[in-house]
Amino acid sequence: MCCVRSLPTLFIARMKWTEFFIPTAKECPADAVVPSHQLMIRAGLIRQVVAGAYTYLPLGLRTLRKVETIVREEMNRAGAIELHMPAMHPIEWWEQTGRVAAMGDVLVRLASVSPDDWRSRTCLGPTHEEVITEIARAYVRSYKQLPINLYQIQTKFRGEARPKSGVLRTREFLMKDAYSFHLTKEGSGGLDEGYQKMYEAYCAIFSRCGLPYIAVQAESGPIGGDASHEFMVATDAGEDYLVHSEDGKYAANLERAEVAAVMDVGQGGNASLKEVHTPELKTIDEVSAFLKCMPQQMIKTMIFEADGEPLVALVRGDHEVNEAKLRRIAGIKKLSPAEPELIREVTGAEVGFAGPVGINCRMIADQAVTVMHDAVTGANKTDYHVTGVNPERDFQIKESGDIRMAIPGDRAPNGSPLIFKKCIEIGHVFKLGTKYSVSMEAQCLDHVGKPRPFIMGCYGIGLNRIMAAAIEAFHDDKGIIWPMSIAPFQVVICALDIKDDAVMSLAQKLHDELIASGIDVILDDRDARPGFKFADAELIGFPLRITIGKKGLADGLIELTVRQTGETQKIKPAEAVAKVQECVGAACI
RNA sequence: CGGGGCGUGGCGCAGCCCGGUAGCGCGCCUGCUUUGGGAGCAGGAAGUCGCAGGUUCGAAUCCUGUCGCCCCGACCA
Structure with missing residues (x-):
């Protein structure tokens, strides 16, 4: 990964602020508590529809789509194959795997008027192990078709008891879920190898999204299986805890964290019962x-x-x-x-x-x-x-x-002190084993023609959470500071005097040139005062801002401002495209 | 599901205790002025006061019920 990535043409189009839709707000609802929630509302990225479900407004959707694109590219690069499964599932399949009972109220069911109604036999998928396992059962009959990794990017539904923290915990959310199928655990084409590939793909995805993530060992939990890692971003808005050793060599979620043996201080021992x-x-x-x-x-x-x-x-x-x-x-x-x-x-x-x-x-x-x-x-x-x-x-x-929870003061198994951090889970890789293939009788023939259940892995990423986690990680008192790779637009051109022909024609020209060079840019052509435009640009968090004003132009200069550092340099209009390309390139390698 | 809080124009809030013309700020519309850090003046539009009952001559305000939303906890494959 050493070259500058070009943005998919999907994101590149002429764009004037006055012709787009960006409802920003100076104030935000008292309901929003965590920074990502407040800023997403204020920057006009989302709007709540009901508890736990949000509309992604045009600007928010651009970021979500960019995240999606990165995920898709890296999954494809890792050899996974995309498909699309429905949100509606037959409850029968969930009964086969015993998860109707296991899920309880989390499984979203439809209100039916009678037991014969199709609604009474249908649920909305909180995840897709059942559906994908049925696909494998139906079509994958020979070891020669293995290994295979199928993934989708789909809306999931979970009847969360308490949605909270904006898009960090919702009842409806966008998830990338991948499922790999194998007949062996070890060796070429085995689950361990497939798992490792996904682990590496996840590192690539989160790195490209600019996130300060940490991969931790996780409990595999009641879903079954024997190995699992969670990808976490440390933030106070999170609801999980991770622990890692001071030397960085050990990291686990709180439930999984192992502790070094407590020393025998050898004092006492003589008292009588x-x-x-x-x-x-x-x-x-x-x-x-x-x-x-x-x-x-x-x-x-x-x-x-x-x-x-x-x-x-x-x-x-x-x-x-x-x-x-x-x-x-x-x-x-x-x-x-x-x-x-x-x-x-x-x-x-x-x-x-x-x-x-x-x-x-x-x-x-x-x-x-x-x-x-x-x-x-x-x-x-x-x-x-x-x-x-x-x-x-x-x-x-x-x-x-070791049968206890780690607490502050404990040491990791290697003796290094443990550090505790609140965090949000953005991805999870998981060795499932044969839990679903056995309960759904999904088998395939091995080298000697003997039917054997698939050994499976599953790998999930919360797309909305990546977005929110990025905001949690990168914001200041003025607003969001987007990583270049997932910013809704890479550049905003603030044209300060929209009635000035020289200003506007230059703004338009730079805008067109940037578009032509594969940069996505929005031209703020609103008839508003400079402070107002700057405040919006900073609230939304465009990584780069080009400011074109009458006064500067009199000296033949415009400005390039980096949101992250606040640093502004005066440049000649002719240098602008090259400078922007340089900044975008530096941020995207 | 337990505990707490809140529902009044698009947003933020006051009014409720003590019943009597629904108000403020932001935003929005029109006009004039202004134009490098969320402009000024003037005029204007916009609210079944969450919903349903009840008490009352009269309810945003009191009573009962109900729905929604937020926070803490429980839960979270």
Whole structure:
């Protein structure tokens, strides 16, 4: 990637501001809270229609289309093949994969007047694994057709309980989703190779969009599969957390983040076990306040129901159990917090007084618990806790490991301190495995003619989120600062004196020359004062601004201003096209 | 789904407590002046006060219900 990319002709057309449609606003609705939402409204990019659904106004659509074009180019370059699937799906397919129940209210269904109505058998797709798997089942019959990667750019529907933060979380959104099909995991043509290709394509896409992204290890979650990365952009407007090590060598989402073992400080360990009366005190905070100890000195004892059996998990008082980690270490499928009844049964006490001492149940301790001394924990007796508890002396630890959430102060597995950041997920690559091919009986014949289920990968990108994330990452008090590659227009020409023939004819000439040289430019020909035009240009965030005024022109000069730096240089009109090309080129390599 | 807040011209808000002519700023339209950082003056258009009931001589205002939107939390394959 070393050459200047030319913009698809789709984006290049003569454009006067007065003939376009750009409803900017000085003020914005109080409803908009996060910067990207406020600026998208103020710059005239979007307008809300209902909660979680937005119109993309002409300017906003230009950026969305540019993002789309970059995604399409890089997907094609990576060997993926575009197709288009419908938003309407037969619910039956979703039943086959068990996802009608798994999705619950997230699956958008149509209101039907009767059970025989087609509407009662139709839903709007929140994603397309079912539809694509059916395509593969129908048409891909031989290993010779593999590997294959099919993708689309489609509107998705999800019944989000709470849409928020403008286009960052909506019920209707544009997503690029790709699905790869393989018969092997390793080797040439295998899933691992296809996954790696997509990972690299994603890096290329986000780099070209100018985004400061970070790829993190992610939980594969209930969708199944064994490997997954999320692509994140750090922003306070996000709703996820990522952690990365100070040395940059380790990055994961919060749910996935592993922590280095906590050192045994070796202090204490001689106290004797003592029962203390703690009436009505159930939480870590209540008990630690009452006994004047730190939460770190307490052992939190959580009871779960794991595949139908009770399971006790021990973590330090200031830590939280990470259910995904616990599930993996325990080697179980289904994990949920135990009902109070089960807790009473296991501990012989009311909820809030569980402890590891004397409990008779499968128990897994977090590593940090194994190095505790003289700890405090529940006594398995209502209204009592015990102090002076020492692992191994007072209770046996047969199983232990990393089963907790990382917290600030923790270190990555390589020992480097962990840094926490709020972020927004813009892409996700995922090894699905055979979950869908098995449940939908999508198979193909291998070298020896034996039918085998496809091994699949899926790869998603939120197009609208790329747009919003770019704004979150690049804005100032004046407005948006678009990366060159996805700006609605690369250049705005501000003609300051529209009744002045010299000004207007030069503006028009430069506009035409820029168009001819493949630059997309809009000519601000509004009859407005300079400050008004500048403020709009800065609000919308065109990367470059050419200012042509009567006064400057008297000296034979015009101005070129870079939005990002605010830097202005006076140039000769004849230099303008070359200078702009230079700036555009420098920004797009 | 739990908790909180808000619905009054395109946008931002006041008015509501204490019922009685629907108001301000931005924007919009017309005219004149102005033209390098969101211009000035004059004139003008635009609102079923979210919706439905109720109380009242009279409801933006009080009561009941309902819908919508936003925020916090829960959820998020």
